[in-house]
Amino acid sequence: MSIRxxxxxxxxxxxxxxxxxxxxxxxxxxxxxxxxxxxxxxSMSDVDAxxxxxxxxxxxxxxxxxxxxxxxxxxxDSTETGGSSYLVHVGHAAAAIAQRKCRxxxxxxxxxxxxxxxxxxxGSAAAPEAAFEQPFGPTTVSMYALAARRHMYExxxxxxxxxxxxxxxxxxxxxxxxxxxxxxxxxxxxxxxxMISDPLRRLDCCVISDGGGxxxxxxxxxxxxxxxxxxxxxxxxxxxxxxxxxxxxxxxTGAVWSGPRAFAEAGVTAGxxxxxxxxDSFTITVLQTIEDLGFCQKGKGGAFVADGSLEAPHGRLPFxxxxxxxxxxxxxxxxxxxxxxxxxxxxxxxxxxxVQVPDCEIALAHGNGGSLGTRSAAATLILGREDA
Amino acid sequence: xxxxxxPAPAPPAAPAPLPAPAPPVNPETKEFWAATAQxxxxxxxxxxxxxxxxxxxxxxxxxxxxxxxxxxxxxxGRVYSYTINYRTEGAYQDAAPIVLAYVELDEGPxxxxxxxxxxxxxxxxxxxxxxxxxxxxxxxxxxxxRPAAPGAQAAS
Numbered sequence: 001m002s003i004r005x006x007x008x009x010x011x012x013x014x015x016x017x018x019x020x021x022x023x024x025x026x027x028x029x030x031x032x033x034x035x036x037x038x039x040x041x042x043s044m045s046d047v048d049a050x051x052x053x054x055x056x057x058x059x060x061x062x063x064x065x066x067x068x069x070x071x072x073x074x075x076x077d078s079t080e081t082g083g084s085s086y087l088v089h090v091g092h093a094a095a096a097i098a099q100r101k102c103r104x105x106x107x108x109x110x111x112x113x114x115x116x117x118x119x120x121x122x123g124s125a126a127a128p129e130a131a132f133e134q135p136f137g138p139t140t141v142s143m144y145a146l147a148a149r150r151h152m153y154e155x156x157x158x159x160x161x162x163x164x165x166x167x168x169x170x171x172x173x174x175x176x177x178x179x180x181x182x183x184x185x186x187x188x189x190x191x192x193x194x195m196i197s198d199p200l201r202r203l204d205c206c207v208i209s210d211g212g213g214x215x216x217x218x219x220x221x222x223x224x225x226x227x228x229x230x231x232x233x234x235x236x237x238x239x240x241x242x243x244x245x246x247x248x249x250x251x252x253t254g255a256v257w258s259g260p261r262a263f264a265e266a267g268v269t270a271g272x273x274x275x276x277x278x279x280d281s282f283t284i285t286v287l288q289t290i291e292d293l294g295f296c297q298k299g300k301g302g303a304f305v306a307d308g309s310l311e312a313p314h315g316r317l318p319f320x321x322x323x324x325x326x327x328x329x330x331x332x333x334x335x336x337x338x339x340x341x342x343x344x345x346x347x348x349x350x351x352x353x354x355v356q357v358p359d360c361e362i363a364l365a366h367g368n369g370g371s372l373g374t375r376s377a378a379a380t381l382i383l384g385r386e387d388a
Numbered sequence: 389x390x391x392x393x394x395p396a397p398a399p400p401a402a403p404a405p406l407p408a409p410a411p412p413v414n415p416e417t418k419e420f421w422a423a424t425a426q427x428x429x430x431x432x433x434x435x436x437x438x439x440x441x442x443x444x445x446x447x448x449x450x451x452x453x454x455x456x457x458x459x460x461x462x463x464x465g466r467v468y469s470y471t472i473n474y475r476t477e478g479a480y481q482d483a484a485p486i487v488l489a490y491v492e493l494d495e496g497p498x499x500x501x502x503x504x505x506x507x508x509x510x511x512x513x514x515x516x517x518x519x520x521x522x523x524x525x526x527x528x529x530x531x532x533x534r535p536a537a538p539g540a541q542a543a544s
Contacts, residue, residue, distance in 0.1 A: 131411035131421070132443040133500045135530055137473070137480040142488045145471035153469070153513040197488075198472040245449045246442030246497025248490065250469055374500075 002265050007094035008223035008230035009383065011040025011216030012344040014322075014337075018180045018329060020210040021115040025057050026067050028110035028212050033068055036214035041226045042104060044068060047216075049075035049102035051093055053085035055111045055212075055332045064108070075102040081238070081377035082369020083279065083334040085109075086215070088379045090340060091236030093217040103219040110212030111332030129243070133374065140333075141205060141282070143373025145197035148284040150250040152199065154299065159199055161302035162283040163190035166203050166326050168310040169280065173323025175352040180207045181327040204283040206325035206335065213337040215344075223386075231347045234268070234362070235382035237261025242375050253285075253368055254378030255292035263294075266382035268362055270294040273382075275346040275357045276317055277339035277365040280324040282372075286310075289366055290317065293380070312355035321346065321355035336367030340381065347385045361385045406486060406504060409479040410526035419458055420444050421528035427521050429461040429531050431495055442497030463519035464536060465493040470503055470511055491517055491533050505534035 013035030020028060029052075037043055047070050056064045060078040075096050081088050086109055093105035124130065151157050167187055173179040185203060193203040223230040239257035263269055270293060280286045287301040295317050296304040304316075312318035322328045322342040325335040343363040345351045363383045370376035413421045423430045432441035434448035435455040447454055470489035473480075480486055487503040503511065504520065516536040521529035 125412040128416075128445060129443050131413065131417060135409045135411045135524075136488060136500050136502050136532075137407075137409075137476055137478065137483075137486055138488055138500065139473060139475065139477050141475065142471050142473040145473070146469040146488065146490060149471055149513065150469040194474075196473075196475050198474075200471075243443075245439070246499070248498050250490070 001098060003091070003094040003098050003236060004234050004265055004267065005232050006098035006220065007217050007233045008220060009090070009215055009233065009340070009344055010218045010223055010226055010228065010230045011036040011042065012213070012341045013039050014213045014329065014341045015110070015211040015331065016178050017211055018178070018209040019114050020112055025111055026064065028112065029056060029064055029108045030068060032110055032212045032214035033106055033108050036216050037106070039228065040216040040218070041228050042216060044070065045072065046104045047106045048072050049093060049096060049105035051077045051089035051105060051107040053078065053080045053109070055109055055334060070106070075105070081379065083281065084336045084367030084369035084377050084379040085334065086337040087340060087365060087367040087381050088238050088377070090215065090217055090233060090381055091238060091379065094233040094236060097217065097219050103222055105217040106214065107217065108212065108214045109332060109334060109337040112210045113333055114208050114210045129374070138373065139197065140371065141200055142197040143371040144282040144284055145200045147250040147288065147372040148199050151284065151288065154251055155302065157287065157302040159191060160187050161306045162204055162287060163187040164305045165280070165283040165286045165310065166190050168305070168308070169320050169324045169326040172312060172321045172355050173327035175354045176323050176328055179323040179328040180209055181323070200282060200284070206281050206330040207327065208333065209329050209331050211329060211331035213331065213341050215337070215340060229348050230386055231344050232384040232386060232388055233381065234384045234388065235262040235264070235266030236380070237265070238377065238379040240375065240377045248374070250373065251288070252298070253288050253292050253372060254376060255289050255366060255368070255380065258378040258380040259293040262380035262382050268382060272362050273317070273364045274360045275321070275343065275363045276319050277343045277363070278319050279335055279339060279366055279368045280320060280326050281330070281335060281368070283326070285368060285372060286319070288372065289368065293364070293366065313357050318355070318357050321351050321357070334369070336369065336379070339365045339367055343383050347383055361388050406502065406522065407479045407483055408522040408524045408530050410524040410528055413528065416446050417444055424521055424529040424531055425523070425527055427529070429463045429519050430458045431461045431497065432456045433459055440495050440497060442499060462494050465491040465517055465533070467503065467511070467513055467515040467517060468492045468498050469513060472508065472511070487511065489533070502532045503534070504532050510535055
């Protein structure tokens with residue numbers, strides 16, 4: 001059964017703060033839940049399905065459901081795929097709604113990595129791979145640096161080309177009053193920023209921010225009853241990418257599988273996409289993803305991004321018009337939620353005016369959780385304007 | 389009362405040794421780690437389909453056979469990718485910069501490791517390397533790699 005047009009995103013809310021020293025994590029989940037429901041014109045008592053990932057404190061989805069007072073739940077899902085979880089949740093919610101298992105699904109993300117500085121961890125010691133990776137000191141940045149190095153080796157990608165991705169994001173962020181980094185930067189400034197893990201520099205990395213966001217996904221008849229313009233879920237694809245018995249290939253992502261699945265379900269192609277939210281934990285994440293989704297040939301991402309293609313509103317592929325994780329917000333080190341939210345804004349015509357894509361009808365949102373350097377999970381959503 | 393002895397001369401500055409944090413060991417992998425303490429790098433092979441298995445595990449991820457055996461790897465390979473990490477964490481907090489890498493072993497698997505004993509100018513994708521073992525002090529040793537001795541690849 002296809003989910004095409006069988007569910008709508010009716011509410012989307014991004015927490016306006018990027019540093020929240022005086023609230024609990026559950027409290028921020030509550031703030032974004034209330035925000036998204038208000039955006040949709042619904043209330044907590046309308047919610048009959050709740051989705052969250054491991055950023056939600058407590059016992060799966062149950063503790064937060066209890067805290068929020070979600071008394072009418074008949075569907076819960078705490079699927080964990082890292083930063084792509086929230087795109088996976090939209091796909092799962094749409095499928096559950098299409099099967100009439102529920103009608104109003106709430107998805108929340110929140111956390112306080114900037115204020116609470118939890119110990120960083122790339123996985124538990126009980127993970128079967130832990131002994132063969134963790135003792136060698138991999139960090140988040142260094143894993144993506146391994147991917148960047150191999151992409152450079154195979155395809156001749158350069159640091160200046162990666163920098164162009166940050167430049168485009170920064171030009172978008174200047175129009176977002178809530179963005180953490182609002183000053184446009186140049187390629188030279190990116191290349192002069194401190195080396196973190198060669199070849200990735202500080203400005204190749206996303207921000208670390210407190211905050212969160214929430215979405216409300218509803219059945220079409222609920223959408224029709226709401227005053228607010230909604231966004232149709234047209235297609236969804238998800239794909240773990242594994243280390244594949246020692247054959248890990250650092251030059252591509254799970255988008256090579258999640259993208260075609262989402263496009264096929266939606267009945268559109270890469271050429272139909274008016275706006276794309278592309279996961280941008282690091283510049284290399286964007287580069288590999290746009291290749292893997294078919295926006296350019298494999299290996300040609302460097303040339304594609306270097307000529308301004310990503311810049312809104314008139315580039316070939318306007319991306320991350322909120323400034324993305326590179327400049328705006330990467331709450332809880334998980335950028336998937338904000339990717340969906342900005343796609344919803346574009347389709348509603350509510351992006352910041354200088355970066356609103358004219359007549360934006362079809363948008364793509366893509367997330368990648370885990371690490372490009374080991375194992376990860378890609379998720380792609382195709383979303384359409386109500387009349388799409 | 390005699391004067392205190394003059395302070396000993398400072399030892400010549402030596403590079404800080406790379407930390408060697410102990411891996412978590414379990415019944416499925418204890419043979420691998422015991423071998424590292426003896427300077428041997430083991431791999432698993434599937435007794436049904438013949439595939440080399442990495443990382444070591446009880447099930448063959450190619451054919452689902454539970455019949456596997458250990459064998460000793462040659463301990464040679466080439467750098468598949470590497471990074472020089474200036475912002476290390478945890479046990480490596482004060483050890484930066486360190487080189488994190490994937491090495492493609494001659495037997496096929498790409499394994500996460502560190503490259504040691506290589507100047508930055510020597511590091512390259514494709515660099516031939518050979519295994520060295522760094523004692524963790526916990527009955528195991530970390531298999532790391534250094535540039536292979538000249539001619540070692542051809543001679544073997």
